Each structure stands twice: as C-alpha cells, then as structure tokens.
Amino acid sequence: MLQLDNAVLIGRGLHRECYLHPADSRLCVKIVVAGNSDENRREARYYSRLAARGISWDMLARFHGLVNTSLGEGAVFDLIRDGDGSVSRPLAGYLESAELSDANSGLLRLALPALRDYLLDNRVVTMTLKSKNILLQKSTGGVGRLVLVDNVGNSDFIPLSHYIGWLGRRKILRKWRRFENDLRAQYLRNEVLKEILSPGQAR
Ligand SMILES: Nc1ncnc2c1ncn2[C@@H]1O[C@H](COP(=O)(O)OP(=O)(O)OP(=O)(O)O)[C@@H](O)[C@H]1O
Ligand SMILES: [Mg+2]
Structure with missing residues (x-):
C-alpha cells in the first residue's frame, strides 16, 4: 500500500x-x-x-x-512539469492574468489550436473542457503545449461516441466550441484570448 x-x-x-x-x-x-x-x-x-x-x-x-x-x-x-522542473500550472491561471497572457501570447496562440487538433486526431472524447483542467506545460526556450489532466471520456449511459468515429469527432468539436464560448465569457477582458479565438461564433 x-x-x-x-x-x-x-x-x-x-x-x-x-x-x-x-x-x-x-x-x-x-x-x-x-x-x-x-x-x-x-x-x-x-x-x-x-x-x-x-x-x-x-x-x-x-x-x-x-x-x-x-x-x-x-x-x-x-505528473506534468515544465522544462525547469516545476509542476505545470493550469491554463486558467494564465488567462486570469493580463501580464501572464501577454508574456505567453505566442505560445497560447499555437497551443490552443494544437490541443483541438490533438483531440480530433487521437479521437480523445472529453466531458466539459475547463481551463483549470488543462495545464500549460512550458519547455525551456518559450515553447510549450497544453496538456489535459481531467474530465476525459464520456458519462453517457451508452457512450456511442467511443465506438463510432464520426460521432466521436462530432462530440469533440461540440465540446471544443463550447469551451471557446466559455473562455470568451469567463475572460471577457483578456485581449490575447480575443485575438486567438475565432470571433463571435454564437453557439
Ligand atoms: N497530471 C497532473 N500533473 C500536474 N498537476 C495536476 C495533474 N493532474 C491534476 N493536477 C493538478 O491538480 C488539480 C486537481 O486535479 P483534478 O483536476 O484531477 O481534480 P478534480 O477534483 O477531478 O477536478 P474538477 O474540479 O475539475 O472535477 C488540477 O487542477 C491541477 O492543478
Ligand atoms: Mg479538475
């Protein structure tokens, strides 16, 4: 034990x-x-x-x-760690701070669409995507990526999206769209995020 x-x-x-x-x-x-x-x-x-x-x-x-x-x-x-060995911090913490968002804007601009593509390519179905459950793993030299640490899978009684590829991808896209909308609403004043997210998809 x-x-x-x-x-x-x-x-x-x-x-x-x-x-x-x-x-x-x-x-x-x-x-x-x-x-x-x-x-x-x-x-x-x-x-x-x-x-x-x-x-x-x-x-x-x-x-x-x-x-x-x-x-x-x-x-x-x-355990997700940055290049300097410290435990990586949630995306939420970066987005809550204008200074941290600015300082990492280049990284965030690449990392957000890369996570979306990763989920689709590997058909990783998620429940609600939340910025507290996604860590920004910073390597040395200003590069990095987002890593999902929680809310993976599907709580449906019969999770068809696990078995049928196109249903899975459709679910992933739906969750991602909702995630972007939630980010827009949660971090209204975050200028970096405004530039990164495709403007005003109302859904
Ligand atoms: N693999 C990991 N590497 C580094 N830190 C982690 C990892 N998994 C979780 N953490 C940290 O621990 C926190 C809590 O873990 P986790 O999100 O799994 O808990 P939870 O109670 O299931 O969350 P929720 O409130 O979203 O249901 C995370 O927000 C993150 O800061
Ligand atoms: Mg969590």
Whole structure:
C-alpha cells in the first residue's frame, strides 16, 4: 500500500486531491475526496481504451493504473512539469492574468489550436473542457503545449461516441466550441484570448 500521509499535495479540484507520488517524482496520485469513487473506475476504463488504440500521449496526462493508498484508492498519472522542473500550472491561471497572457501570447496562440487538433486526431472524447483542467506545460526556450489532466471520456449511459468515429469527432468539436464560448465569457477582458479565438461564433 502506498503511504500518502506525508505526500506533497499538488492540487485540489472539486472532487479529487492530487499528490506527488512518494516513490516517483514523475508521477502523481489522485484521491477522490468528494462524491463517487466510481468516477476513478469510469476514467480508468476509458484510458485503457485509449491505450489499446495506441494514441499519442503528447497532450493528455498518461494513466498508470489504480493503486491502494493510505488515503483510499488512488489513480496514478504522469505528473506534468515544465522544462525547469516545476509542476505545470493550469491554463486558467494564465488567462486570469493580463501580464501572464501577454508574456505567453505566442505560445497560447499555437497551443490552443494544437490541443483541438490533438483531440480530433487521437479521437480523445472529453466531458466539459475547463481551463483549470488543462495545464500549460512550458519547455525551456518559450515553447510549450497544453496538456489535459481531467474530465476525459464520456458519462453517457451508452457512450456511442467511443465506438463510432464520426460521432466521436462530432462530440469533440461540440465540446471544443463550447469551451471557446466559455473562455470568451469567463475572460471577457483578456485581449490575447480575443485575438486567438475565432470571433463571435454564437453557439
Ligand atoms: N497530471 C497532473 N500533473 C500536474 N498537476 C495536476 C495533474 N493532474 C491534476 N493536477 C493538478 O491538480 C488539480 C486537481 O486535479 P483534478 O483536476 O484531477 O481534480 P478534480 O477534483 O477531478 O477536478 P474538477 O474540479 O475539475 O472535477 C488540477 O487542477 C491541477 O492543478
Ligand atoms: Mg479538475
């Protein structure tokens, strides 16, 4: 059993806490702290489908299975770090700050459409896309990418979009459009974002 009692807490969402893996600094362990732990299982099933398809993990934190921990069941993932070794920060934090958006505008301009293309190319279906669940992984030298760390898969009772390619892509595009609209609404005054997002798709 993995002892997490003294493990470093990296982040916390509405449902889970994310700890540094005590034995491997390249990994993190997520513990469900609110709501249903079935969520871990559903997610694990979807990740095994993705692994079986041999997708690229360039913009999705790779899943390494469920483990028993001192805090209950844990889900192990790649820990996303910047080139300087610090844990990558959510896109939300960058977009909330005019200074950070400006300083990273070139990077953001490339990284947003690249994530969309990645999801489509690898047919990675998501639930609601949120900027707190997407990390901006900065390498050294001003380059970087967005990496999705949460809300992957589909909560539909019968997830047809997992089985039928065009349904999957249609769902991904719909989620992406909604994501862009949410970003526009959430960060109304972010000038960098205004330039990046295609103007005024009302949907
Ligand atoms: N693979 C990762 N690498 C680095 N940091 C991570 C990783 N996964 C999660 N985090 C950090 O931990 C936070 C919480 O993790 P996560 O989003 O999985 O929790 P959650 O409770 O499921 O979130 P939500 O509130 O969206 O349901 C994230 O917002 C992020 O800052
Ligand atoms: Mg989250």
